Amino acid sequence: MGIGRGVVMARTLNVSNGDKVRTEVLPRAMESAPLVRRLVRGAVEAWELQELAPDAEVITAELVANAVQHARAAAMRVTVRRTGERAVQIAVFDRSRVLPFLKSPAPEEVGGRGLGIVDALAHSWGVDRLPWGKRVWADLVALSAP
Template sequence: MVETGTGVLPAYTETLPRRPESASDARRLLRLALNVWGMDGVRDAAEMVLSELVTNAVVHARRDSVRVTVTRLGEARVRVAVVDLSREHPRPRTPGVNDEGGRGLEIVEALSHGRWGVDPKRWGKQVWADLDASDGDFGE
């Protein structure tokens, strides 16, 4: 459960080591939550977005861990969030044609239909994205 200021919402959360393999552990947590809530319609998009957020934290953050939270916002709506201990906010880049990276926030933007953001914390930040199964196309 997560206190949101407007009430308590069901949530799953886990602290993971800041390493590339943690994206897989974050997806496992997400699948567990979505299965419990019967929200399979948002799974593929949510997995991709969460993988991007965890990967960004692994590459750019400091310290040894990140915190992943999956919160049910409604019947078909879920928020995925990653907290890390860096105050630097993610910024979209314009990667070159041959660049292997730099497209993560474009993916987050498209799949969340622009419903993502950064909440600064005294000691770092939380990057989140909201996904809704009723969107259907998820930015395609």
């Protein structure tokens, strides 16, 4: 299955409280990561928060990598939401109920650094348990005035 054929939904939503949301459901595969990074970059640039783009892309890649590695369903949802004038939240939803946690890997370990990177770059981050899985999210705040 190619990535283009695996896209279940891609749309921009305007919700009633005026926040803007962009969301996509994609195959739970590393090949989805470039599409998700473009989604996030496009959103922050459209909202004139370009300074968040580099960190937002790295955070998104780490959250997607965790979902790809640890979840079991065929798809995952990625959402980027404007949460304030200078703030966004990136979230990855998957159907695994196993919650991620911040690790301190030894220098010789290959993996286990993803949430450490998210923790270093994000203003805040967390995990919400859902009846069918979880949502792992990260908030980013632009420091400079527009």
